[in-house]
Amino acid sequence: MSPESLAETVLRLSTVSRSSPRDPNETTHWPEPDSLDRAQWFTSPELISVYGTPLWDSLDDHARRQLSFWEAVGFYSLNIHGEKLLIEGIARRLYQPGLEDVAEYLHHFLDEENQHSIWFATFCLRYGGKIYPDRKVAFPREHAPGEEDLLFFARVAVFEELVDRYNSAMGRDDRLAPVARRINANHHDEETRHLVFGRRLVEHLWRWHAPGWSDETVAGVRAHLAGYVMATWREYYNPDVYRDAGFPDPYATARQAWDHPATAAHRAALTARSLRWLYEAGILEAPVLS
Numbered sequence: 208m209s210p211e212s213l214a215e216t217v218l219r220l221s222t223v224s225r226s227s228p229r230d231p232n233e234t235t236h237w238p239e240p241d242s243l244d245r246a247q248w249f250t251s252p253e254l255i256s257v258y259g260t261p262l263w264d265s266l267d268d269h270a271r272r273q274l275s276f277w278e279a280v281g282f283y284s285l286n287i288h289g290e291k292l293l294i295e296g297i298a299r300r301l302y303q304p305g306l307e308d309v310a311e312y313l314h315h316f317l318d319e320e321n322q323h324s325i326w327f328a329t330f331c332l333r334y335g336g337k338i339y340p341d342r343k344v345a346f347p348r349e350h351a352p353g354e355e356d357l358l359f360f361a362r363v364a365v366f367e368e369l370v371d372r373y374n375s376a377m378g379r380d381d382r383l384a385p386v387a388r389r390i391n392a393n394h395h396d397e398e399t400r401h402l403v404f405g406r407r408l409v410e411h412l413w414r415w416h417a418p419g420w421s422d423e424t425v426a427g428v429r430a431h432l433a434g435y436v437m438a439t440w441r442e443y444y445n446p447d448v449y450r451d452a453g454f455p456d457p458y459a460t461a462r463q464a465w466d467h468p469a470t471a472a473h474r475a476a477l478t479a480r481s482l483r484w485l486y487e488a489g490i491l492e493a494p495v496l497s
Contacts, residue, residue, distance in 0.1 A: 240386065243334050246272055247384040249279035251377050256444050259469030262460060274452040279387055280335040281448040282373065283327035286394075288341035289366045290320045290327075296359050303356075319397050326390050339447045343438055351424045353416030358428060360412060361490065362435050364405035368481040369439060371398045410488045429491055436482070436495045440474050441465070 252271065255278050257263045266274065297317050331338045350358075371394075377383055378392030417425060444465045449457035464470055478495055485491040 241333075243276075243384060243386070245276045247387075248272055248275050248380075248382045249384055249387045250275040250282065251380045251383065254373055254376060256448075256470065257460070257464045259473070260464055260467040262454075262463060270453065274448075277335070277448045277452045280331050280337070280451075281339055281445045282443075283331050283390070284339035285442050286327045286370060287324055287331070287338055288343070289370070290324045293363050293366075294320055294324075296363070300356065300359075319401070323394055323397070326393065330386065330390060335451075339445060342442055342445075351416075351420050353412060354420070354424060354428060357409065357412040357416055358431060360405060361409045361428075361432055361485075364402070364409050365432065365436055365482065365485075366439055367398055367401055367405060369436075369477065371395055371402060372477050372481055374398060406484050409485075409490070413488060413490050432485070432491060433495045436478060440478075444470075 246269070249272075252258060252275065255263070255271070255275055257274070263271070294317055297320075328338060374391045374395035376391075378388060378395045380388060383391075417428075420428075444461045446457035446461045449460040454460045475494070482491065482495065486494075
């Protein structure tokens with residue numbers, strides 16, 4: 208059987224999206240209690256940022272569950288900011304020359320990501336009273352032809368690949384509070400389509416543009432994506448989360464959690480599984496984290 212073309216992928220994914228619309232305000236899709244008992248788990252213990260470190264060992268069960276709540280607020284905030292940039296970037300690229308063939312699915316992509324943001328923001332604001340600020344900083348620069356689009360969609364794909372590993376695991380975790388489990392499961396359900404689309408589009412843009420780029424531009428693309436992976440992981444170790452969870456020195460906590468061999472091994476393993484397709488496509492040449 209011959210590989211599916213990008214046009215065939217767009218048609219297939221658009222058909223699925225049309226057949227399964229969601230209303231984020233319907234309680235049948237997300238039961239929304241007015242208040243939550245924070246003695247429940249909201250993040251799978253194994254996915255909490257300090258898991259496997261002496262910091263985790265120092266916490267009693269109550270403190271671990273409280274941390275799991277604030278880590279959920281942090282994770283959902285990270286998703287909100289990622290999807291805000293995604294929505295803005297896709298909206299600018301609708302019917303852009305060279306992307307006309309994917310415009311139909313971009314509309315579905317926008318609609319679904321907007322719904323996801325509603326789920327995440329409702330949880331953060333209703334139960335945590337806040338959305339944590341975005342810590343990423345972007346610096347504008349000149350790009351080679353096609354480079355900006357490739358980097359945008361590659362960043363989107365990288366972000367969603369990493370996030371989906373967490374969504375997939377937590378959507379199946381019966382230990383979690385039902386609302387947290389449902390948010391993760393619903394997000395994973397629709398992200399599977401976005402991941403397929405993202406991979407196909409990034410590979411297409413790479414094959415189209417990279418042969419015309421200089422070696423310096425290709426090296427810059429690879430360095431940029433490696434740096435983006437690292438910056439995305441850094442946001443999982445959020446001092447604001449540690450402060451709300453009661454750690455006396457949240458920045459020292461972030462450093463200790465990031466530097467521990469157990470968390471480094473977790474990041475490296477998950478990154479390797481999530482981004483293998485970028486190596487197979489020749490977009491990345493060496494492991495980003497090891």
